[in-house]
Amino acid sequence: MSKSKVPEKVRYLLWAKSAGRCEFNGCNKPLWRDGLTKIEMNFADVAHIIGDSPKGPRGDVILSKDYCNDANNLMLMCLDHHRMIDEICESYPDEVLRQMKISHEIRIEQVTAITPDKTSHVVIYRGGIGENLPKIDRHDTWQAMFPSWYPAGNLPVELGLSNSATRDDETNFWGIEEANLERQFQRNIHPLIESHTRNHFSIFAIAPQPLLVKLGSLFSDIYPAEVYQLHREPPTWEWQLGPDQFEYLVEESESRHKAVAVLLSLSATIDTTRVEKALSGLSYSTWEFSIKEPHVDYLKTRSQLELFRQEFRRLLNNVKARHGEDATIHIFPAVPVSVAVEIGRVWQPKADLPLVIYDQNRRRDGFIKALSIGGE
Numbered sequence: 581m582s583k584s585k586v587p588e589k590v591r592y593l594l595w596a597k598s599a600g601r602c603e604f605n606g607c608n609k610p611l612w613r614d615g616l617t618k619i620e621m622n623f624a625d626v627a628h629i630i631g632d633s634p635k636g637p638r639g640d641v642i643l644s645k646d647y648c649n650d651a652n653n654l655m656l657m658c659l660d661h662h663r664m665i666d667e668i669c670e671s672y673p674d675e676v677l678r679q680m681k682i683s684h685e686i687r688i689e690q691v692t693a694i695t696p697d698k699t700s701h702v703v704i705y706r707g708g709i710g711e712n713l714p715k716i717d718r719h720d721t722w723q724a725m726f727p728s729w730y731p732a733g734n735l736p737v738e739l740g741l742s743n744s745a746t747r748d749d750e751t752n753f754w755g756i757e758e759a760n761l762e763r764q765f766q767r768n769i770h771p772l773i774e775s776h777t778r779n780h781f782s783i784f785a786i787a788p789q790p791l792l793v794k795l796g797s798l799f800s801d802i803y804p805a806e807v808y809q810l811h812r813e814p815p816t817w818e819w820q821l822g823p824d825q826f827e828y829l830v831e832e833s834e835s836r837h838k839a840v841a842v843l844l845s846l847s848a849t850i851d852t853t854r855v856e857k858a859l860s861g862l863s864y865s866t867w868e869f870s871i872k873e874p875h876v877d878y879l880k881t882r883s884q885l886e887l888f889r890q891e892f893r894r895l896l897n898n899v900k901a902r903h904g905e906d907a908t909i910h911i912f913p914a915v916p917v918s919v920a921v922e923i924g925r926v927w928q929p930k931a932d933l934p935l936v937i938y939d940q941n942r943r944r945d946g947f948i949k950a951l952s953i954g955g956e
Contacts, residue, residue, distance in 0.1 A: 600656070627665060638677075699732040702782050704718070704739065714787075724808050761791060780805065800927075809917060832902075896926070
């Protein structure tokens with residue numbers, strides 16, 4: 581049946597339920613605008629799940645007549661997908677199309693039910709790792725947030741130097757990147773923090789770990805935010821299913837030196853000989869924060885990250901109690917990106933000891949002092 585034979589009120593209902601987008605699974609193409617020329621007009625086709633005639637695609641002697649113009653039997657589609665489902669209808673039986681329609685329209689209903697307290701500012705921070713500047717797709721971030729949060733705008737708040745000529749094995753890299761991060765945070769994030777509205781932030785970051793800790797310290801845990809993790813398997817920012825039972829292990833030092841090395845062996849086991857080399861000349865105590873089997877993709881769930889915050893908060897308090905108010909914590913991290921950000925967010929400038937953050941750098945054959953947080 582042609583689009584003109586579908587009653588006007590049914591077509592209006594179909595447009596509303598589909599949000600004017602192609603309902604073919606994975607397409608979602610806006611049908612009110614041409615993607616190339618940006619001309620706005622009606623580019624939609626109305627497709628039938630059960631054919632509009634018994635001899636048509638997915639036609640039925642009885643049902644074609646009964647459900648011909650029923651909105652529940654119609655899908656809004658782009659021309660390409662309408663043609664495809666009709667020409668190879670054996671690949672797209674009515675039950676497959678019906679599931680596409682249901683999934684699409686449920687998603688549209690959920691998204692359009694957004695309320696102001698579920699919007700979140702997407703913050704993307706990218707820092708050069710070696711010679712590579714990682715990519716973070718804003719559409720991937722939106723997918724990870726849904727349905728807990730929805731982006732506050734079409735464009736994220738971007739932090740980081742996109743054309744930096746320095747590399748993370750160069751001495752001046754850390755000063756340049758840290759200063760730039762502070763300036764961009766002041767310019768782009770502070771106005772949102774200081775506004776009278778309640779703002780939530782969704783943080784997606786890939787950068788050398790000391791800079792991620794710095795980013796977290798700028799946000800702190802005063803401001804409502806969720807930090808996301810890029811997983812390797814599957815490659816997504818969405819939180820995954822994880823172990824029901826999980827624990828972090830803390831090995832405390834018996835000595836009481838004023839320099840305290842905290843080894844964060846989560847993504848990998850920290851080589852203590854490299855710590856000794858980095859702290860050569862210092863008398864120090866060693867604390868290790870680890871898991872049973874460190875590996876790069878251990879962090880799967882929100883609850884694992886929340887548990888890290890709790891346990892790391894306890895570690896900071898215990899180190900201060902044992903080593904005194906004038907001690908300094910030297911952080912040697914091998915952690916997921918979200919954990920690195922949360923280290924900075926957990927740290928409290930008025931309550932906690934100063935941090936010195938080290939970076940594991942292959943070109944420099946070990947850990948190098950990158951930056952400090954707190955203290956003089």
